[in-house]
Amino acid sequence: MKRKTLTQYLVEQQRKEQAVSAEVRLLIEIVARACKAIGHAVSKGALGGVLGSLESENVQGEVQKKLDVLSNEILLEANEWGGHLAAMASEEMETIHLIPNRYPKGEHLLLFDPLDGSSNIDVNVSIGTIFSVLHAPHHASGREVDEDDFLQAGATQVAAGYAVYGPQTMLVLTVGSGVVGFTLDREMGSWVLTEEDIRIPEETTEFAINMSNMRHWEPPVKRYIGDCLAGKTGPLGKDYNMRWIASMVADVHRILTRGGIFMYPRDERPSGKAGKLRLMYEANPMSMIVEQAGGAAIDGTHRILDVQPNALHQRIGVILGSKQEVERVRQYHLDAASQEA
Numbered sequence: 001m002k003r004k005t006l007t008q009y010l011v012e013q014q015r016k017e018q019a020v021s022a023e024v025r026l027l028i029e030i031v032a033r034a035c036k037a038i039g040h041a042v043s044k045g046a047l048g049g050v051l052g053s054l055e056s057e058n059v060q061g062e063v064q065k066k067l068d069v070l071s072n073e074i075l076l077e078a079n080e081w082g083g084h085l086a087a088m089a090s091e092e093m094e095t096i097h098l099i100p101n102r103y104p105k106g107e108h109l110l111l112f113d114p115l116d117g118s119s120n121i122d123v124n125v126s127i128g129t130i131f132s133v134l135h136a137p138h139h140a141s142g143r144e145v146d147e148d149d150f151l152q153a154g155a156t157q158v159a160a161g162y163a164v165y166g167p168q169t170m171l172v173l174t175v176g177s178g179v180v181g182f183t184l185d186r187e188m189g190s191w192v193l194t195e196e197d198i199r200i201p202e203e204t205t206e207f208a209i210n211m212s213n214m215r216h217w218e219p220p221v222k223r224y225i226g227d228c229l230a231g232k233t234g235p236l237g238k239d240y241n242m243r244w245i246a247s248m249v250a251d252v253h254r255i256l257t258r259g260g261i262f263m264y265p266r267d268e269r270p271s272g273k274a275g276k277l278r279l280m281y282e283a284n285p286m287s288m289i290v291e292q293a294g295g296a297a298i299d300g301t302h303r304i305l306d307v308q309p310n311a312l313h314q315r316i317g318v319i320l321g322s323k324q325e326v327e328r329v330r331q332y333h334l335d336a337a338s339q340e341a
């Protein structure tokens with residue numbers, strides 16, 4: 001059977017459903033090409049001299065790995081001259097990156113986590129790239145975009161996706177009409193459509209959370225995980241399995257493939273009050289993908305895609321995955337709030 005490539009899929013979307021404009025189609029292709037280059041660097045490992053850390057820290061105060069910086073540079077360089085963007089923002093850059101005046105500019109904004117799961121780079125475990133596309137709101141006025149233009153709720157995203165660099169290199173994408181997955185054909189160098197309509201099963205018996213943070217969790221999270229651990233004879237009446245890869249891309253990819261619930265909740269530590277994951281380039285794109293695949297994504301009580309951002313590097317608690325299970329956790333949060341009131 002002849003399979004579609006990413007380009008063919010996007011052209012079809014443009015023609016059939018008008019779900020993507022020509023500009024968005026071309027910018028997704030550029031991001032996908034950059035992901036191919038990042039995947040290539042990742043696969044070289046020690047032979048490419050890409051493992052290990054640098055002396056530098058990013059805006060979040062995290063030590064940068066060589067691949068964090070390299071992946072950021074690959075994405076910036078690839079997208080600068082494409083003509084489809086007004087500006088970019090990244091986990092690895094304190095402020096936004098305007099498209100230089102020498103290049104043509106477009107009507108969109110691109111945000112990315114260039115390398116997600118940095119702690120897994122040196123141990124040869126799956127890592128990835130996450131991206132989100134927004135419309136530049138004041139493009140028509142002709143003025144230079146600024147950081148405030150990026151602060152749009154996730155529900156306004158035009159497209160979102162991630163690449164996962166694992167046993168296979170895959171690209172998972174939504175342009176707002178379902179979720180599709182492409183596998184990189186290394187011989188041909190092309191992204192080939194291998195998952196046509198990804199759907200997350202509504203129910204699950206698998207949870208993903210970093211259990212070492214248990215003592216810091218808020219009561220509803222403690223209650224939920226306690227109920228999962230109680231198994232068949234507990235209040236949920238079923239035995240649960242647990243997985244934690246510590247790369248959001250890889251954990252979310254598993255959930256898109258076979259269901260489950262992923263939790264990086266806010267917690268009671270001063271550093272955990274706002275959550276760990278970043279709203280604009282981790283939580284929002286993943287939430288759009290998960291919702292488009294029939295799942296749900298909340299911060300505890302609110303839908304993540306409705307949260308109005310107030311800072312580029314804002315953090316948020318994340319609970320996403322199979323719809324019924326996410327709703328259960330939301331209910332536990334509502335119960336706790338009503339008991340407090």
Ligand SMILES: O=P(O)(O)OC[C@H]1O[C@](O)(COP(=O)(O)O)[C@@H](O)[C@@H]1O
Nearest residue numbers: 113115116117118119210246247248
């Ligand atoms: O080591 P922890 O706290 O379990 O963290 C794992 C989480 O941190 C992250 O690695 C953060 O991503 P970065 O590597 O982009 O900083 C998520 O992918 C993942 O869910």
Ligand SMILES: [Mg+2]
Nearest residue numbers: 113116117282
């Ligand atoms: Mg990340």
Ligand SMILES: [Mg+2]
Nearest residue numbers: 091113115116
């Ligand atoms: Mg990162």
